[in-house]
Amino acid sequence: MPDPSILLAALLNGLTQGAVYALIALGLTLIYGVLHIINFAHGAALMLALYAVYFLYARAGVDPYVALPIVAAAMFGLGYALQRFVVGRASHGRDENILLVTLGIAIVMENLALAIFRSDTRTIETAYTFATVNIAGALIPVAKLAALAGALVITVLLYALIARTDLGRAIRALARERQGARLVGIDAEHVFAMSFGIGFACLGAAACFLMPAYYVNPTVGSGFVLIAFTVVVLGGMGSFGGALLGGFIVGIAESLGGLAGMALGLGENMGQLAIFVIFIAVLLLRPQGLFGARA
Amino acid sequence: MTHRTARTRRTFLKQSAALSGALAAGTLGAPLIGRAQAPAIKLGVLHPVTGPLSYSGQLCRLGARIAIDEINAAGGIRSLGGAKFEPIYADTPSPQAGTSEVEKVNEQGVAAIVGAYASAICLATTQAAAKYNLPHLVDVGVADQIVERGMKNVFRFGPGYKKITEDAVKYLQSMNALAGNPAKTVMIIHEESLFGTGTANLLSQELPKVGFEVREVIKHANPTRDFANIVLRIKTVNPDIVIPANYYNEYALLVRTMRQQAVKPMAVFSVLGGAASSFKFVDEFPDVASGIIDVNHWYNPKNKDALALRKKVEAMKDQYFTYEVFLNYETVYLLADALERAKSAQRDAIIDALASSSWDRHFMPYGPTKFVNSQNTGAQPMTLQVRGKDISVVLPPAYAETAPVFPWKG
Numbered sequence: 003m004p005d006p007s008i009l010l011a012a013l014l015n016g017l018t019q020g021a022v023y024a025l026i027a028l029g030l031t032l033i034y035g036v037l038h039i040i041n042f043a044h045g046a047a048l049m050l051a052l053y054a055v056y057f058l059y060a061r062a063g064v065d066p067y068v069a070l071p072i073v074a075a076a077m078f079g080l081g082y083a084l085q086r087f088v089v090g091r092a093s094h095g096r097d098e099n100i101l102l103v104t105l106g107i108a109i110v111m112e113n114l115a116l117a118i119f120r121s122d123t124r125t126i127e128t129a130y131t132f133a134t135v136n137i138a139g140a141l142i143p144v145a146k147l148a149a150l151a152g153a154l155v156i157t158v159l160l161y162a163l164i165a166r167t168d169l170g171r172a173i174r175a176l177a178r179e180r181q182g183a184r185l186v187g188i189d190a191e192h193v194f195a196m197s198f199g200i201g202f203a204c205l206g207a208a209a210c211f212l213m214p215a216y217y218v219n220p221t222v223g224s225g226f227v228l229i230a231f232t233v234v235v236l237g238g239m240g241s242f243g244g245a246l247l248g249g250f251i252v253g254i255a256e257s258l259g260g261l262a263g264m265a266l267g268l269g270e271n272m273g274q275l276a277i278f279v280i281f282i283a284v285l286l287l288r289p290q291g292l293f294g295a296r297a
Numbered sequence: 298m299t300h301r302t303a304r305t306r307r308t309f310l311k312q313s314a315a316l317s318g319a320l321a322a323g324t325l326g327a328p329l330i331g332r333a334q335a336p337a338i339k340l341g342v343l344h345p346v347t348g349p350l351s352y353s354g355q356l357c358r359l360g361a362r363i364a365i366d367e368i369n370a371a372g373g374i375r376s377l378g379g380a381k382f383e384p385i386y387a388d389t390p391s392p393q394a395g396t397s398e399v400e401k402v403n404e405q406g407v408a409a410i411v412g413a414y415a416s417a418i419c420l421a422t423t424q425a426a427a428k429y430n431l432p433h434l435v436d437v438g439v440a441d442q443i444v445e446r447g448m449k450n451v452f453r454f455g456p457g458y459k460k461i462t463e464d465a466v467k468y469l470q471s472m473n474a475l476a477g478n479p480a481k482t483v484m485i486i487h488e489e490s491l492f493g494t495g496t497a498n499l500l501s502q503e504l505p506k507v508g509f510e511v512r513e514v515i516k517h518a519n520p521t522r523d524f525a526n527i528v529l530r531i532k533t534v535n536p537d538i539v540i541p542a543n544y545y546n547e548y549a550l551l552v553r554t555m556r557q558q559a560v561k562p563m564a565v566f567s568v569l570g571g572a573a574s575s576f577k578f579v580d581e582f583p584d585v586a587s588g589i590i591d592v593n594h595w596y597n598p599k600n601k602d603a604l605a606l607r608k609k610v611e612a613m614k615d616q617y618f619t620y621e622v623f624l625n626y627e628t629v630y631l632l633a634d635a636l637e638r639a640k641s642a643q644r645d646a647i648i649d650a651l652a653s654s655s656w657d658r659h660f661m662p663y664g665p666t667k668f669v670n671s672q673n674t675g676a677q678p679m680t681l682q683v684r685g686k687d688i689s690v691v692l693p694p695a696y697a698e699t700a701p702v703f704p705w706k707g
Contacts, residue, residue, distance in 0.1 A: 008529055015525040022522075113347070120615070121351035123546050125581055132557045141558050216522070217546060221349050225520040260526045269516030270527050271489055 011140030012261045013254060018146035020253020021153040022212055026226050027233035027245045028156055029204030034231070036164075036177045036240040037197050039089070040097065042104040044230060045223025046111035047202055051077050051209030052218035053119060059126045059213075066128070066210045067148065074206035081202025086195040108223075115220040123219040131214055149211035153246060156207055160242045163200070173197055177240065232281050238294025247292060255280045335378035338642045340365070340632070341385050341402035343412030343422055348390030349519075350415055352545070353621050357414050357436060358386060360625030363609070368633050376640040382629075389413050392421035399425035408642040409434060411628050414621065416440030416491050423451045432647045434632055436625045437594070439569065440491050444671035450644075452651045452668055454628050455594055455661075456676040458492070458569065462499040465568045465592035468680045468692045469538070470507040472703045478508075479704055480537035480563050485514045486527060486551060488543035496542040496568050512536050521547050524554040531555070537563045541570055549578060556585045563704035567591040576617045579683055586683040588705035590691070594620035595679035596660050598690050598698050603660035627659045631666065634658070662696050 026048060033041045054073045058064040064072070084107065093099035134141035164170035172193045175183040184190050216222075233252055237244025256273040263272025284292065342361045345354035365382045368374075373381040385405055387398040395418045402410065409432040413422045419438030426433040427448045435443055435453040439461065444453050456464075473480050485500055487493035494516065501511050512534050515527055528551070531539060539555070539562045541548055548570055555565070565588075567573045573591030596603035606626065607618040616622075631654065636642065639650035657665040664675040680692035682701055691701035 005533065008533055011529055012526055015523065015529070019523045019525070116347060116351060121346075121355055122577070122615070123352065123549070125549065127582065132553075134557055143557055217549070219352070219546070221351075225522060256523075257526055261530070264513075264515055264526070264530045267514075269489070270521070270530075271516060271518035273526070274518055 007139045008261070010138055011142075012257045014137060014140050014142050015146075016254035016257025017250055018142060018150050018253070019257065020250035021146070021150040022208070022249075023226075023229050023233050023252050024153045024246045024249025025149060025156065025208035025211055026205065027230045027237070027249055028153070028160060028242060029201035029208070030230045031234045031237070031240060031242060031245040032160065032173075032197055032204070033201040034234055034239070036173060037194060038097070038177070038239075039085075039194075039198070040101045040104065041198075041201070042101065042227070043084075043107040043111060044201075044205070045225075045227030046108040046115075047077070047081070047223070048205050048209060048226060049115060049218065049220060049223040050080070050111060051202075051206045052213055052216075052222060053115065053124075054206070055209050055213040056124050056126060056218050059128070060124075066126070066213050070207055070210040073210055074203040077206030077209075078199040078203035080199075082195045082199035084202075085198035086191060089198070090191055090194060112220050112223075119220065121220060123217045125217045126213060128214050143215055145211070145214040149215075152207060152211045153249065156204060157242045157246045160200075160204070164242070169193070169196060229277070232277060235291055236281055236284055238291030241291070241293035244291055244293030251280060251292075252277050335373065335380035336642075337383035338374065338377070338380050338636065339383045339385055339402075339405060339407040340629075341387060341399070341405075341407040341410040341412070343387045343389045343395065343398055343402070343410055344414050345390040345394075345418060346386075346388045350390065353619075354388075354390075354414055356617075356619050356621035357412070357625045359610070359616065360622035361411055361436075361629050363606070363622075364626040364629035364633075368629070374633060374636045376637045377642060380636075380642070382633075389418050389422065392417050395419075395422040396425045398422075399431070403429045403431055407431070408636075408644065409632055409647055411625065411632065412436055414438065416443065419443050423448060426450055430644050430648070432632075432644055432651060434628045434651075436628045437621065440495060448671065449652075450648055451671040452631075452673070453671060454631055454663075454666070454673050454676065455624050456678055457672065458496050459499060460676065461592060461678045462496055462503060462568060464678050465566075465680075466500070466503040466507055468592060469504075469509075469566055472680075472692070472701050475701075476703050480509070482510045482512045482536045483538045483540055483566075484512050484531060484534055484536035485540045485542065486531075487514070487516055487541070488519050488547060489516050490519065492569065493542045500540060500542075500568065509538075517543070517547065519544065519547065521550070524551045525558070527551065528554045528558045528560055531560050531562075532558065539565050541565065541567050543570075545575065545578070548573070549582070552585050552589065553582065565589045567593075569593055573683060574681055574688060575619060576611075576688065577619075579686060579688060580617075583686055587685075588702065589683045590701065590703070591681045592678050593681060594624055595662070595681060595690060596623050597662040597696055599696065600660040606660070623660075627661055630659060631656055 030044050033039050055066050055069055058069045089103050092103045130144045133144040172188045176193055233248040237248030255276040259276025260270040260273030263269050344357040365384050369381040373379040385402050389395040389398050395413050399422050410426055411434045413419050414437050416438045419435050423433045427450050433451050439458040441457040441459050485497045487497035497514055504511050570591040573589040574593040579586045610616050610618045634656045635647055635650035639646040655665045667674050679690045681688050682691045689698045690696050
């Protein structure tokens with residue numbers, strides 16, 4: 003049995019890492035969970051957002067948290083344009099086409115980044131990169147606590163957007179009954195593009211919280227995209243609370259699984275195995291996900 | 298010991314250029330028949346320039362390209378009438394891609410291949426090249442299986458991980474002894490692929506023989522997004538020395554997290570560490586990097602040609618002088634020397650010339666080249682320590698720029 007203080011530290015680490023996963027998954031749950039658009043370009047879009055945060059800091063001295071509205075707005079514009087002018091037009095509404103188009107966009111984005119930014123891994127060192135807060139003996143990085151707060155705020159904002167605004171009602175209507183929504187005058191193409199844009203804006207925010215503690219290179223997104231899909235399915239398709247909880251579960255499973263793996267001499271990578279064991283268990287026992295409605 | 302002849306690379310290049318110029322002008326007696334340009338020597342340059350290893354792959358390509366440009370500008374291969382290299386660059390992000398690119402460059406009639414950086418890719422490319430008796434010069438690929446399969450076409454200029462690990466253990470023991478043996482326990486943190494696992498296994502076998510207790514060996518995935526738990530474990534186990542064997546991104550995250558969690562062992566002593574031999578890491582995180590030791594590929598720091606090349610690379614925009622660059626640079630020169638002596642671009646002749654090579658006009662701390670079973674027997678790693686904003690050779694004494702600081706009290 004590990005020392006309780008180590009266990010607490012691992013739990014807190016898992017929780018804060020889970021907040022980072024939730025941040026990345028929140029945008030995806032809107033695009034994939036609500037509108038059922040399988041967006042394979044999610045990881046590549048995160049990579050672009052991380053580069054935006056990096057260059058704003060490295061070239062213009064803009065702190066990542068100050069850069070949040072700029073990056074989120076730019077990512078919204080990119081997402082909107084991509085859905086309106088590329089994904090929507092090229093896929094003709096067929097899921098298998100969407101899958102291939104977004105996969106193609108991901109490949110183009112990654113290779114453009116490789117050509118423009120080269121393959122270097124880039125990092126930033128802010129005044130708080132190494133700052134920690136002591137919580138019952140566990141040193142938790144300030145950047146991760148900020149990500150936790152960010153994940154909570156963005157979840158509430160997204161929930162309010164979907165539940166309380168006309169756009170939210172239009173998104174829900176489209177998700178339920180596309181043809182009916184069109185018949186009552188909803189501009190489906192615009193609403194799809196808005197959803198895509200909001201999903202990308204969430205990624206922009208996630209990048210601002212991630213960059214102080216992580217790095218960026220052209221392939222960085224691939225390390226997160228599978229986790230993001232896992233979180234969305236685990237939490238329940240289209241549920242923002244589910245994505246948040248799913249993120250926490252994945253983060254804590256990874257952390258405690260890694261700790262157990264090390265204690266048993268099996269390696270820290272047992273944490274990644276733990277994620278998928280929990281994922282399979284949830285799918286077997288509750289296929290709709292933790293917060294998903296039954297079909 | 299260095300074994301350099303009085304004739305340096307610079308003078309060699311100057312003489313080659315002068316000789317080629319004189320030949321072209323027809324001033325050296327024998328008239329040139331028809332003055333036809335010698336046919337180019339096609340060279341396959343295979344590296345992973347896209348995908349997860351693209352940073353290293355692009356640096357490898359840069360090193361090979363600089364050497365090819367220099368040799369061509371200096372008049373090409375003299376014994377072949379000034380034949381120039383015609384590089385065929387290929388992208389090999391995976392072993393499968395490596396195999397298919399070997400097939401392609403073979404079809405295009407290359408005389409030899411230089412590449413392919415990662416051990417797993419080199420295993421595939423050397424095997425594919427063997428089918429065609431195609432000379433394959435391995436630039437980095439540290440897994441010893443690459444040279445242990447009895448392939449006559451394979452030549453590795455640098456050391457393999459067995460040699461590197463043995464030297465690392467020897468140097469760690471001598472550093473510890475010099476300091477009065479304060480360190481007794483180690484912990485190894487390694488990535489999960491062939492390179493990290495192989496290095497960790499060798500270290501786990503060798504370190505107890507020289508009195509170190511290996512407290513724990515931790516394997517991690519690529520990529521690992523968070524090192525907090527591993528650092529927590531280091532805190533719990535509290536080893537005197539932490540030995541990482543992993544790639545740049547994970548290495549950088551690990552030592553940054555150690556700094557964040559105020560974990561300060563007597564030394565971070567890396568074996569083939571991704572970041573500790575990287576000027577980029579030292580530039581970006583000088584405080585974190587300070588004092589870190591790494592046993593890795595390195596040039597002879599007292600050699601003027603090496604320092605001139607470093608200056609040349611550092612003058613390029615956003616480029617760093619890394620082992621990928623200089624190992625590829627030297628590997629191309631090794632091939633050029635073999636071609637000069639072979640007086641032929643036929644594959645058998647090149648293989649014979651490489652097998653009998655005693656090339657010593659390089660700037661690596663290897664002495665004259667001598668291949669036994671595909672491996673350059675003089676190849677050895679250097680022990681480096683980050684000191685201030687530079688990386689210094691601290692062992693072995695024959696090449697050391699300064700003495701190692703151990704334990705590090707930074």
